[in-house]
Structures are given as structure tokens and as C-alpha cells.
Amino acid sequence: GQNIDQPTEMTATEGAIVQINCTYQTSGFNGLFWYQQHAGEAPTFLSYNVLDGLEEKGRFSSFLSRSKGYSYLLLKELQMKDSASYLCAAMDSNYQLIWGAGTKLIIKP
Amino acid sequence: GAVVSQHPSRVICKSGTSVKIECRSLDFQATTMFWYRQFPKQSLMLMATSNEGSKATYEQGVEKDKFLINHASLTLSTLTVTSAHPEDSSFYICSASYPRTGGNEQFFGPGTRLTVL
Numbered sequence: 001g002q003n004i005d006q007p008t009e010m011t012a013t014e015g016a017i018v019q020i021n022c023t024y025q026t027s028g029f030n031g032l033f034w035y036q037q038h039a040g041e042a043p044t045f046l047s048y049n050v051l052d053g054l055e056e057k058g059r060f061s062s063f064l065s066r067s068k069g070y071s072y073l074l075l076k077e078l079q080m081k082d083s084a085s086y087l088c089a090a091m092d093s094n095y096q097l098i099w100g101a102g103t104k105l106i107i108k109p
Numbered sequence: 110g111a112v113v114s115q116h117p118s119r120v121i122c123k124s125g126t127s128v129k130i131e132c133r134s135l136d137f138q139a140t141t142m143f144w145y146r147q148f149p150k151q152s153l154m155l156m157a158t159s160n161e162g163s164k165a166t167y168e169q170g171v172e173k174d175k176f177l178i179n180h181a182s183l184t185l186s187t188l189t190v191t192s193a194h195p196e197d198s199s200f201y202i203c204s205a206s207y208p209r210t211g212g213n214e215q216f217f218g219p220g221t222r223l224t225v226l
Contacts (some may be wrong), residue, residue, distance in 0.1 A: 001128070010222075033214070035217075040200075040222075041219065041220065042115075042217040042218060042219050042220040043153070043201045043217050045214065045216065048214060063224040087152065087153070094156075095142075095206075096158070097155075097215060099152050099153050099155075100152060101151070102152050
């Protein structure tokens, strides 16, 4: 079956770095997405990886290893506004997104 | 670019009434739109995939007679919750598919919070 695993909750300190891991198993693969979702709001797009390696976008970076079925989202210089849920989603061969349950990130001062 | 709007943002209705939610892609044509439901502290649950001009494909366990989906044009899809009950109270989110190299990215509407009394 298709499955996405990511930690339920993580806590980090303002100004620090945090890495949120995601492992996936899908029927075919057409890329890995990361979305940010603040409480009560819809998800917003953060990153898309389809090739192995690290993609950097400002304070946020995303890494993909297709052979390992693994991705991570790296957040640097954490700010209080980064407190949110981070959703990992893998796109299967039918271009359907398979969603993880999300990782709730709590930032402490 | 790739903006998706959703209306209404909040709706409160009495049990037994029907509620229509609109999803529009404002600056692109979306051949495919998706409808999700999200309960508190849970991940997105795909309800159905809607293709313009054809019947929606519903996920297992989603009643198609209760959740009516119409994708009348390349920029508009509607979800009607018929005979709503309190257990239908949830956050409903639509997304529209935008083609990009290697796959189709989904852009999300702001969501509709439905409360059924």
C-alpha cells in the first residue's frame, strides 16, 4: 500500500535549526511536496523535489533521496511564526498526492 | 499566479439543510480540482477528484449522493453537502491542479469551515 510517515510533533527553540523527516512508499513516484499549514488555515506550498539532492529556498531547504524513499525539510533561523504543521506529500504514478499526517512544530522562545 | 479562491469561508447551518461551497482558480485553468476534508488535528483526507466536464471520482467511504461535486468549467468546481448533519462539521478545502515539469502541483483554496448545528 501507499504510506507516508512523519513525526507527529517536534519542538525547537527560536533561532535554532530543525529537520523534519518524511519517509514514503508509493506506487510510482512523481515528486515530493512539503506544505506548511497554520491552525485553521489551508496548506501553503513550500517545496517540490523530484530529483535527488538538496533544494534551498531562503531559510527553508528540502532534501530527497528516491532510492531510500526519504525526504526532509530543514528550517533554519527559526522564528515564532514558523510554528505550524508541516505536511509531507508524495505524488504517485497517477499524479495523486498521498499525504502524511503532518508534523506539528512548536517553537519556544 | 496560481491563486485559488473558495467561498464561503465559514458557514453555519441547521441539520438537514444543504450547503454549497465554490472553488475557483482565478488566474489559471484547472483541468483537475480536488476536494479535501480535514478534522481537527488530523491530516487532509481526499474526498474526491473532479475533472472538468466529467463525473467526479470519489474516494472509498465518501458518499457521492451526499457530497455532490460539479466541475462545470475549467475555473469552477462546487461541492454541495446535502442534508448536512453535525458529523459533517469540518474544514473543507479545495485545490486546483497546476501543471509543472514532472508533475502537477496543487494550489489550495483558503478552506471553508462548516458547522452544522
